Amino acid sequence: MSILELREVSYVYGEGTPFEKIALDRVSVSFERGVITGLIGHTGSGKSTLVQLLNGLLRPRSGTVLLDGVDIWEKPKEIGKIRHRVGLVMQYPEYQLFDETVRADIGFAPRNMGLSTDEVEARVREAADFVGLGEELLDQSPFALSGGQKRRAAIAGIMAMRPDVLVLDEPAAGLDPLGRREILGGLRKYQRTSGTTVILVSHSMEDMAEYCDRIVALNHTKVFMEGSVDEVFSHARELSEVGLDIPHIARVALELQKCGVPLSGNLYTIEGVAVAYHRALVEKNGHTASGEEGNDRA
Amino acid sequence: MENIIETENITFSYSEERGKQNPALDGVSVSVREGEYVAILGHNGSGKSTLAKLLNMILVPDSGVIRIGSDEITSPNFSEDDMFRVRRNVGMVFQNPDNQLVATVVEEDVAFGPENLGIPREEIRQRVDAALEAVGMTEYAKHAPHRLSGGQKQRIAIAGIMAMMPRCVIFDEATAMLDPAGRRGILAIMDSLNHEHSITVLNITHHMDEAARADRVIVINDGVVYMQGTPAEVFARVDELHAVGLEAPQDTELIELLRRMGLPLPAGCVGFNACVDALARLYEGGAR
Amino acid sequence: MTVLKDITLGQYFPGDSIIHRLDPRAKMILSILYIVAIFFAKNVFSFVILTLSAILLVLISRIPLLTVLRGLKPVFFILLFTMVINLFLTTSTEESPLFAWNIPVFSWTWQITIYRIGILRAIFTALRVILLLSVSSVFLTYTTSPITLTDSLEDLMGPLKVIRVPVHDIAMIITIALRFIPTLIEETDKIMNAQKARGADFATGSLVRRAKALIPVLVPLFVSSFKRADDLAIAMECRCYRGGEGRTKLHKLRYHLRDLLAAILMVALFASVLFVNHINPLGIGL
Helix, strand or coil: CEEEEEEEEEEEECCCCCCCEEEEEEEEEEEECCCEEEEECCCCCCHHHHHHHHCCCCCCCEEEEEECCEECCCCHHHHHHHHHHEEEECCCHHHHCCCCCHHHHHCHHHHHCCCCHHHHHHHHHHHHHHCCCCHHHCCCCHHHCCHHHHHHHHHHHHHCCCCCEEEEECCCCCCCHHHHHHHHHHHHHHHHHHCCEEEEECCCHHHHHHHCCEEEEEECCEEEEEEEHHHHHCCHHHHHHCCCCCCHHHHHHHHHHHCCCCCCCCCCCHHHHHHHHHHHHHHHHCCCCCCCCCCCCC | CCEEEEEEEEEECCCCCCCCCCCCEEEECCEEECCCEEEEECCCCCCHHHHHHHHCCCCCCCEEEEEECCEECCCCCCCHHHHHHHHHHEEEECCCHHHHCCCCCHHHHHHHHHHHHCCCHHHHHHHHHHHHHHCCCHHHCCCCHHHCCHHHHHHHHHHHHHCCCCCEEEEECCCCCCCHHHHHHHHHHHHHHHHCCCCEEEEEECCHHHHCCCCEEEEEECCEEEEEECHHHHHCCHHHHHHCCCCCCHHHHHHHHHHHCCCCCCCCCCCHHHHHHHHHHHHCCCCC | CCHHHHCCCCCCCCCCCHHHHCCHHHHHHHHHHHHHHHHHCCEHHHHHHHHHHHHHHHHHHCCCHHHHHHCCHHHHHHHHHHHHHHHHHCCCCCCCCCEEEEEEECCEEEEEEECHHHHHHHHHHHHHHHHHHHHHHHHHHHCCCHHHHHHHHHHHCHHHHHHCCCHHHHHHHHHHHHHHHHHHHHHHHHHHHHHHCCCCCCCCCCHHHHHHHCHHHHHHHHHHHHHHHHHHHHHHHHCCCCCCCCCCCCCCCCCCHHHHHHHHHHHHHHHHHHHHHHHCCCCCEC
16 A cells, blocks of 8 residues: 555756756656655665655656645645655754754744644654653754764654654764664654654665665666565665665675575575575585574574 | 874863763874774764874874874974974865865865975976876866765865875775765775875774775774774674674674574684685585 | 756856956956946947947857846846936936926926937946946856956955955955855755755745744754864865965966957057047037
């Protein structure tokens, strides 16, 4: 069941100028309700454009964007309402912080929606809770926060709209492994508890493999592949042939297969490859691999 | 080989830090030999960037001694002229590609350093051309920087440092804001700086796969040296890395996981080929 | 809403016409000479000479004439306004008006008179503005890159160093500004989009409301600009920047024979303007 759908959407930058550039070319894709969909593709594949089409920051040159089956540009004057329903967290969102306190900043979007003071406060608390910002931080200036906290405050600023769809463009860019885990793990928890549909853009295939349910791969202005994480990354070879990245561990698995090690199953996470390798070894050497058993982590 | 960088027990704290005096660096002693390729690993806020700024005299340590080559830069009678000599020898590439380019034309920007050093014009020309060549940006010499991609801007920044002919280049999270293609390009340049131009490379990063390319890894945590050694030595200690919010590269993590599952794989497998080899060999029965 | 990106700054048209190859300092001086000549011009003949030379200049530079004219669009209303003022408010005691209307306004009559000299003044003033803008932009913006312009400014202002004007620093500031304007425009665009995604509305409401709506854009813009300034200062220091002293330059400006020839031509143009000002064969002039 899809919640957001693009039908034959094209978008061109600088139309009619010498710098004209096609960003998306008759793209049709639908995003399933209540799951995390990862959007992958290299720079210039049209990801960032697509993301801005989803909440009406950009208007398609042709084709339609459907939210719950309704064209979001049906009433152009009410595009603001669409932006509340499709929350967009842009790249390096911490630069959007401006208000005097974290609380006021997270409350910016709900205030713009015209909600009552109580309702705004309730949503601020809820959103701060989702991203793990403690009560004691809410009355500080957003500029006094650490880098990772700023990022989380900015994301909370969008969650506070209680959007039906939350779109995030590289939410973990520039963070260290722990910071990435905090943000992406938190996002997954948020998705599972709130049921919100999440669309995630990332360059890190390792993160995509770990945190997403479905994957949409763009390549040169078109959709190249879509499906569950299992389906998409089982085509690791095709993906890497068109120059798309795959999880590093999937590369290891591909190389091992080339060396004649018969691996099968989930070959895009460390645990998955470990299990597959162990199984292959057991099958080859009879009932026991060199280890007694193990496999407690997977 | 002689040490190009040496720190002895340096401490540093940002004075305006709220409330408690939490030192960013608390007694750090490291040394880097001339021609070495060293990665400094640590999570955000571990103090690794502070260390870089101290080496380049952007910050001054509260205590301790820093030696760059034969200069003791922490000595009280170290003059401004000496400082600029140190900076010429130790170049620095920063995180944000936008915020380190000065001029509106690529080649003018690359020339900025040599111009400041008062190098004669003909020589600047040669150095600019050579530097652009080294980073593969010759065809962009006349372009405007703001039209380039992040990775390309970062290459220009490196060319700008190379044109000063430094002995050592410090990369301060220089790949953090780049896409994978841009990052790969910069890493290839780091390798070639070290291997082909014999420049000492210090890469400050939180990307484990970047650290795996270095000769030696120094892990900084909470302002102290937490671990150091070859990538193989450091990454074999996966648990200790996890304890400070870091991890090993995926291939090494796989080997370590399988080792914990009891398979007889060698410890400290680092690098794609080494890991694949080890796994393939075990499968083919080399181990049985 | 990418209006901001459409602002083109210093619309430099790369090329290799003789005008492009003139020394930028020479072009600055030529522009000044030409502008002075415009203000000396008094009659139809001098304006004809100036207009023809301007057209010739555009043709030689190979900048499309239409582009040059389009560049005048921003001053169109000012032009119209000055023309109207000159047309209606010029009076003369030496000649009788060409037209005179009496328009009754309630109990009072408003007399509109148009004199020949008023028409001339209107046309000449408009022509002056048009020539001034098109010639100086062909010389300085269309055929000269911003960076060489800054270099030549530094060079021409060199003598001011004697009276302690920080010439080098001014030039450096201009260079950095030119470098960062596109970056800041892009950033403004990005921040506006981010706030729009949070329901900010920049397009409707009263003026006060709209001004207030800009706070969420301006605050982050300032914060990030300070950060950029800080980063850049450190990066410049790391590249051994310590002011203009002892600095060499990759590109040294050099005068060539063509610059001398251009100067001679310009002086000749200037002289002929002065000359025809006096003979005024048709008697049409101010």
